[in-house]
Amino acid sequence: MEGRAIAKPTQAETQISGLRLSAEAFECLRRLARTYVWWKTPDEAMQFPSRVAAQVMNLGTWDDLNLLAEIAGEDYLRGVLQRSEAGQMDAPSWNYWHYRLGLAQYGKRRVPPMPARELK
Numbered sequence: 059m060e061g062r063a064i065a066k067p068t069q070a071e072t073q074i075s076g077l078r079l080s081a082e083a084f085e086c087l088r089r090l091a092r093t094y095v096w097w098k099t100p101d102e103a104m105q106f107p108s109r110v111a112a113q114v115m116n117l118g119t120w121d122d123l124n125l126l127a128e129i130a131g132e133d134y135l136r137g138v139l140q141r142s143e144a145g146q147m148d149a150p151s152w153n154y155w156h157y158r159l160g161l162a163q164y165g166k167r168r169v170p171p172m173p174a175r176e177l178k
Contacts, residue, residue, distance in 0.1 A: 079130065079134060082129055083130040083131070087107050087114075087126070088100045090125075091110045093122075094110065094117055094122075095113055115138065115139070115155055116146060136159050140161075143173055144172070144174050153169050
């Protein structure tokens, strides 16, 4: 891997829901990537910051979840959740984040179905 340049994420990847991921949030995700995307280097993982965020949202400790929400912001996390791919989250995390981020409300707005893979 030595001598190989790791591409920076595209502007589209760092702009979810029309919000740019701040440098501070990007570095926070880079630190979290070491723990939550263990099969890649942080540089490789950060080519897709929203996937790192989804992984933290699915597997993160309480402290890491709150740190991510504080630094990246709830609008960014809403965008990650709304664009998540099949298999990125388990059902408890999917439900938790919809309620926490105000995308669902008990008795008023249901949690949408989880993303599913389409077999062709």
